[in-house]
Amino acid sequence: MKPDKEQYARLLKQACPRSPLLRDCLWAFFVGGGICLLGEGIRTAWLAAGHTLSDAGALTSATLIVISGVLTGLGWYQKLASKAGAGTLVPITGFANAVVSPAIEFRCEGLVTGVGARMFSIAGPVLVYGLLASAVWGVIWWLIRPWLL
């Protein structure tokens, strides 16, 4: 008897190994938390260097982006990410990795058609829908603000 699509889907589900959820979560929690802790340390350092609260925040993001970019170039970030998963994906360092890695990969296809066009092939959707969501929230905020104040 040959299985139909539904029967095969059930067989497939049974045959596929599960992701080790607890281990993955612990990795993500500690590495993600570690990156945030690093960010907090960097922010404290910028504040200690005499920058204002908002400047220190922006400088911290920029510092983390540079660190992630360099680590991506050295090929170390993806080694950590292969274990940490969302722990390295969610912080701003993951976003930097998503921009830098295609820029490196597609350099051989030219500065315009390679680096320029492909740089946002992974991060592009985040920008598009991130900007769209903030615009939609801006309209909602504008509509409800008179009743809130």
Added chain:
Amino acid sequence: MRLGDTVRFTRPPGLEAWAAVGGKKEADGPLAVGFDLLFTDNRLGEETWEQAESTLQRHCVELVLQKAGLGAAQVDLALGGDLQSQCTATAYTFRSLDIPFAGVYGACSTMAETLGLAACLTAGGAAGRALAMTSSHFCAAERQFRTPLNYGGKRTPTAQWTATGAGACLVTAQAGPGQVQLTAAAFGRVRDLSVRDGTNMGGAMAPAAAETLCRFFADNRCRPADYDGVYTGDLGVVGSELLAQLLTAEGIDLADRHRDCGLLLYDRETQQTGAGGSGAGCAASVLTAHILPALKAGRMRRVLLVCTGALMSTTTLLQGESIPAVAHLVELTAPES
């Protein structure tokens, strides 16, 4: 002679020579000793991964010709393919090799497909000597099918590792003394059981392998126990498990006869290759580095090689299409003593 889907050769073509070339991970794997040439740098000194794959192939063709003691002029036809878009790795390889070339695309099934075609063409008199070859390159495949190499992503437990390797065989019209014989070939039918997960190739391809094997055993009135090994190309852990289940439901027990090239090429635990090796070069290099030498030396008498190919593209996957798969088979027999 045609038996159902099987082409059985009354005067079997022979495998005159073969060569296996691999990359770094293959050099660290359990089959390293069988390779003719291994590179520790997967760039092979080239500017791009795509060029590196062509260079891998060129070395493989040069080696096979050298081992057979032949020049390019003595090969009537080259059948080859790879995973890159429009089969470019192979096409670029044959820029520098003056051999009539026909490109073949069967994804990871290409090795069995080109061998089967080469056998039919030589047996039928269309070519005196044909080259069957294929390759894959981890970095070129990652870049085309998945994400940039330096992108930080986590692999799913079902994901497989594309081999960096090439394999080539020289097929002659009739097996001479001491030559491994290609006694039968069967071209598979496309099967699709609606698997849409591009990171679960083994699961998508297992039904095609089951289909080809079922038909082969029925057409030839034989069973797995008649062979020293039934080698699948790159089903990995998941696909192998599913193949066993699908065949058991058909009353065929593969039992200890089944081996998967994707599970032989690497040590899955220490080399972290997920559910096993994959790619056209996986079956090609395991065939040429491991299976053929064993047949030649008489350590095995008769084996089946079933190479499975997932025939989707990144475009069709993004458009929500499922993965059609095909499995081609060749029966290889040790030299007549």
